[in-house]
Amino acid sequence: MTNSGQSEEFNFPALVNGLDFLASAVGSLSGDEGPPGPRDVKYAVLHLQAAVETLLKARLEIHDPRLVWTKVSAFDKRKHEAGDFNSCSVKMALERLHDTVQIESAIDPEEDSLKELGSLRNRIMHFGWRDTVVAVQARTLPVLDLLVGFVNADLLPYVDEPAEAWSAEQQMEQVRTGFKHLADFIELRMQALHSQLAGYELTTAACRSCGQFAVVLDGGAYDLTCLLCGRQYGTGKDAAWEFIGSCEHISITEGGGGLNGCNACGNYAVISTPTAHSTESETWICFACGMMFDDVCEFCDQAADLIGEMGMCSDCYEIRLDNF
């Protein structure tokens, strides 16, 4: 450390501050500053989480500073300027951006990649942490994608001050370049997995953490794991619940139903999801055994290949015939 910075003043408006965290995170993760080591990714995760919070709140602040407070009605200008208040959570910020500010970006308040980043950050801060560098890079990619889109569509157009707009644009140039490099790197890693994934496209789902088609529904021999980022999903049935963003316990407590049954293996683990084979449309597939189905029988909720236009599986069809 030199003393040269001692008398320097600094002024980071919220947006420039958030982008500074973002540029720092992308710089480390992209490998542009040399291959990231464990310490680099640790700080990258902390900075990325700080970028998420700061940038979302910067947009709330532009719309109405009260929205940054957890309790909007308690807003006090002087305390606000002193930073002496509880600010809202990421989830709440997204809900307000969506409902009140009506931003352009379609970011789901329940977005998995943001939740995953939050828990990664908590593990680093409070519990200690084991992971691989590539896993962290892969999991942060969808968050960067969201943030870059959000800044482009919902923040940059609202910056009035020319000097601030200029520095924001400079920082975003850096971020876009780093993001592109990281995306290319992940693409390369996916190519390296080619031999493990080739031939399984029909039964490979996209990981909820890293967004890559790297979760092979292997027929129930092993617990399901993402081959790219290492995210573990447990049994096929656990994974199916996780993929629909719920769990059996919650669904039953809230009076919801179970998942659809599989008439091949008998597990209630059938959901519809895109696969590596058809990424744009959904396929009914059993997460326990990897069996694919045309549809779900409207009468018995079993996944099955249905008969004719009746929306009925062959079992239900036979029962009906017997009753005639």
Ligand SMILES: [Zn+2]
């Ligand atoms: Zn993954």
Ligand SMILES: [Zn+2]
């Ligand atoms: Zn099955």
Ligand SMILES: [Zn+2]
């Ligand atoms: Zn049926």
